[in-house]
Amino acid sequence: MELRHLRYFVAVAEKLSFTAAAERLGVSQPPLSQQIRDLEAELRTDLFVRSSRRVALTEAGVAFLEQARAILAQVRQASDEARAIGGGRTGTLNIGLTGSILTGPLGRVIERFCERYPEVDIRLHEMPPEEQQAALHARRTDLSFLRSPSEDSGLTADLAWRERVGVVLPEAHPLAARASLPLTSLRDERYLSLRLADSRFANVLWEACLASGFVPRLSQQVVESHSLLGLVAAGLGLALVPEFVGRLPYPGIAYRSLDAPAPSADVYALARAEPGPIAENFLAAMRAHLSG
Numbered sequence: 678m679e680l681r682h683l684r685y686f687v688a689v690a691e692k693l694s695f696t697a698a699a700e701r702l703g704v705s706q707p708p709l710s711q712q713i714r715d716l717e718a719e720l721r722t723d724l725f726v727r728s729s730r731r732v733a734l735t736e737a738g739v740a741f742l743e744q745a746r747a748i749l750a751q752v753r754q755a756s757d758e759a760r761a762i763g764g765g766r767t768g769t770l771n772i773g774l775t776g777s778i779l780t781g782p783l784g785r786v787i788e789r790f791c792e793r794y795p796e797v798d799i800r801l802h803e804m805p806p807e808e809q810q811a812a813l814h815a816r817r818t819d820l821s822f823l824r825s826p827s828e829d830s831g832l833t834a835d836l837a838w839r840e841r842v843g844v845v846l847p848e849a850h851p852l853a854a855r856a857s858l859p860l861t862s863l864r865d866e867r868y869l870s871l872r873l874a875d876s877r878f879a880n881v882l883w884e885a886c887l888a889s890g891f892v893p894r895l896s897q898q899v900v901e902s903h904s905l906l907g908l909v910a911a912g913l914g915l916a917l918v919p920e921f922v923g924r925l926p927y928p929g930i931a932y933r934s935l936d937a938p939a940p941s942a943d944v945y946a947l948a949r950a951e952p953g954p955i956a957e958n959f960l961a962a963m964r965a966h967l968s969g
Contacts, residue, residue: 680752682716683745685709686724690742693732763954767796770955773809773821774801777902778944780921782838782967783822790962797955805875805900813949819956821947824878824919832947835960838967840942841920842882843934845909852915853931860889860935867914868893869905878942882917885940906930918942 688698689709699706717724724738734742762768774783779801787799802818809821810829826834844858852862863886870893871879879898886893896914899905903925905916910929919942923932946963948956 678716678719680749682712682719683749685712686716687742687745687749689713689725689732690734690738690745693734695732766794766958768955769798769800770820770959771800771802771818773804773812773818775806775823775901776803777919777922778822778824780919780925781840781944783944786959786963786966789966790959793962794955794958797958806877807875810947813947816949819948819953820959823945823947824942825881826945827947831950833950833952834945834947835964837944837946837963840944841934842917842940842942843920843923843932844915845906845918845923845930845932846915847909847912848929848931850915850931853933855933857934857936860885860939861891863893863915863917864891866894867896869896869908869914869916870898871902871905872898872900875900882940 685698685702688702689695692698692701695706695710695713699709702709713725720737720741722737723735724741726733726735758767791797791799802812804812806823806825809818809823810827810832812818813821813832822837824840826836844852844863846853846866852858868886870883873879873883883893897908899908902918902922905918906922906925906927908914909916910927917935917940918932920932920934946960948960952960
């Protein structure tokens with residue numbers, strides 16, 4: 678028994694006419710009649726009472742019609758679901774990131790994506806940068822957002838958006854009176870940083886200071902960028918942070934941009950070489966939103 682047998686049977690049962698059913702199906706009547714006879718032979722029972730003036734369902738035909746309709750409906754549902762998953766219109770998208778990434782435009786990108794793909798469940802997984810590439814390879818996540826491109830040949834890295842680096846300092850600090858600051862203005866200040874052992878971005882900032890001719894006076898190291906804001910507000914030092922982080926409203930601190938040349942906090946979207954249709958749709962939506 679094949680699906681066409683069920684479709685042919687349902688058409689005849691609903692029309693109660695082999696001629697009308699053949700027209701609906703776009704087939705000629707003799708092959709249709711033969712398919713119904715083959716179905717009845719396989720079931721070993723008559724499904725129709727045929728006469729020269731009418732076609733009617735037998736009791737077996739009435740019972741079979743209900744089940745045939747249900748089977749065809751299930752097949753249509755399964756086909757629709759498979760097409761939706763294959764087209765990236767439904768399913769789950771797991772994204773790895775650090776908390777500071779959400780201060781940028783990613784939130785709006787997610788909002789726009791969800792408007793277009795309401796059947797996709799997006800789950801955000803906050804994790805240290807060093808864990809994000811492992812999570813991608815282990816397929817625990819589908820995308821990751823980092824402030825440095827990947828050197829892993831098994832991953833792709835797209836520039837998601839550009840972001841500058843600036844200085845956060847106490848509002849009462851003398852340097853806060855200036856509109857912008859050179860990186861060398863941190864030379865004699867207590868320097869607050871993300872953990873150098875964990876953050877490639879923190880090392881990029883550290884190396885930028887070295888390239889400017891000074892070794893930062895490292896005071897404290899923290900895990901998250903938001904923690905730096907609290908330490909700065911407490912007067913414990915100055916910090917270099919991404920612009921979107923530095924411009925967050927936070928009592929007691931000021932943000933000042935850096936004079937050129939300055940390091941950047943550009944954000945990259947990392948994915949496996951074959952990311953899957955949902956991730957591909959998200960990356961396309963991200964590019965469209967951020968380029969517009």
